[in-house]
Amino acid sequence: MDSIRNIIKVRVNNQDYLYQYENAWDKEKQRSYPKHRTTVGKLVNEKVQLGRKFLAANPQYKDIVFKFEDHKLIAVSDLPVVNDAGVNAVLSKTFPLNAGASYVLKEIARQDGLLQDLKAVFPCHWKDLLALAMFFVIYPERTLANYDITAAHSQLGGNPLDSQRISELLEGITLDQRQQYMKRRLATSCGGENNNFWALDTTSISSYSETLSKVAYSHNKEDPEMPMIKIAFLIDETNGEPLYYKVLNGSIADVTLLRNLFVDLAQLRDKQINLVLDRGFCSEHNFLMMFRNHVGFVAGLRSDLAIAAQTIDQLMPSLKLALPETYSTTIGCYCATKQIDWYSSTRAHGKEQYPFYIHVYYDKQREASEILNMTELVESFKGRLEKGEIPNAPLFRKFFK
Structure with missing residues (x-):
């Protein structure tokens, strides 16, 4: 039995975990560094316990006893080694499922x-x-280190590439090829009879990296003290396919992303495009930019914008009457819509006017719940104040002196 190489031991919460890593070369610092790692198992009383996911992906190591030494797992038991026939026997149990899933996925790729x-x-x-x-898709729990064995016993197609060949394949994909592919998928999504709606959003990933240039400090909701990197995604509402992505500097705010998107979508401006955005993208500049690019949009509107505050003040008195004709059974609340004219005047474009629809929603049950919660909060502040405590909260300072 060959040893399992490139193993490191990491202590987490008084427990020693074992990881298999793959090195990459840093040209600037002229040294290698771990590129990514896979959990192998852990050390319990100096004995190696392989993890379930690792064994599921590597059935040939089942029932083999290993010891950890010199960044390797070395087989020390006299138990019989699982040969290729044993591996084939394990993999053959999942082959029918693999073949069926492969056929379905290939057919989806062809039709789409x-x-x-x-x-x-x-x-x-x-x-x-x-x-x-x-x-x-078929094996979400496995890593690329297991790909060659799986591909050799499946109907995935392609070549059973090892980790080195996969790295070379992915690193060989150029920026121009990525952009070509995304533009083709965007054009395909625009080609249907109906106007597609695309959801645009970002996700933030915390990072300890000191080498990734886009890692930066910003408003990290999960860990404010951690730098992060951002990825923007454009998703087709109909089939959930990612049509566009962009890796961004972690300090860039969502509200500034649309300009980059419209530059990349320049070739599709003769198509009808509709974006679905959350309040993070809400700004008068973004709305004006979408109007000028003839992009339809549905966006969350911040209540502190003047147009939103004015519309709410006008529509809320009638909504609070809770008349049946304003109630929507689909969303379970009262709603009203107001059309306004969006005006803009600039030296470059002159005077512009666009129709703008603002939808206001009123949930009577939620209002009652919010009032009750606020009353209980204020009463709790009052009780603490009577005991000599001074809560450090903005709402406390708003109601008490």
């Missing part, structure tokens, strides 16, 4: 035009890229 776009942009490697994508 994804297969055609892969062939056009990656004529030499489309089979391998499609196989890698299907591998992640």
